[in-house]
Amino acid sequence: QVQLVESGGGLVQAGGSLRLSCAASGRTFSSYAMGWFRQTPGKEREFVAAISRSGDSTYYADSVKGRFTISRENAKNTVYLQMNSLKPEDTAVYYCAAARLYDLGLSRVQYNYWGQGTQVTVSS
Numbered sequence: 001q002v003q004l005v006e007s008g009g010g011l012v013q014a015g016g017s018l019r020l021s022c023a024a025s026g027r028t029f030s031s032y033a034m035g036w037f038r039q040t041p042g043k044e045r046e047f048v049a050a051i052s053r054s055g056d057s058t059y060y061a062d063s064v065k066g067r068f069t070i071s072r073e074n075a076k077n078t079v080y081l082q083m084n085s086l087k088p089e090d091t092a093v094y095y096c097a098a099a100r101l102y103d104l105g106l107s108r109v110q111y112n113y114w115g116q117g118t119q120v121t122v123s124s
Helices: none
Strands: 003-005 008-012 020-025 034-038 048-049 058-060 068-073 076-085 094-099 118-123
Touching: 003 034, 003 094, 020 034, 020 094, 020 118, 034 068, 034 076, 048 068, 058 068, 076 118
Parallel strands: 008 118
Antiparallel strands: 003 020, 020 076, 034 048, 034 094, 048 058, 068 076, 094 118
């Protein structure tokens, strides 16, 4: 069992930056590939970024490529999402998730555990 707790969301102006953190419980964090997803009301939860167990491989949705960076510190059981050049369309609840995968998980159905989410609001 893995419990995930996101933090770092908030209100920011367009063009600004935020860094989301996701702290995981347990001693097997490095056994999980990690991902970030986001969701707005009335829409399906969409993939944002993923990182492999070791952190050597990452993958991004086209909509955030070049602006967002996913990283992890296995010694701290934490995964991060650095978000730069934020746009109003980035406004959503952001969720981190853990998957029992050797490599990257690009679909939400691959993920076994989810956090409660943190709200990110970008004003124009």
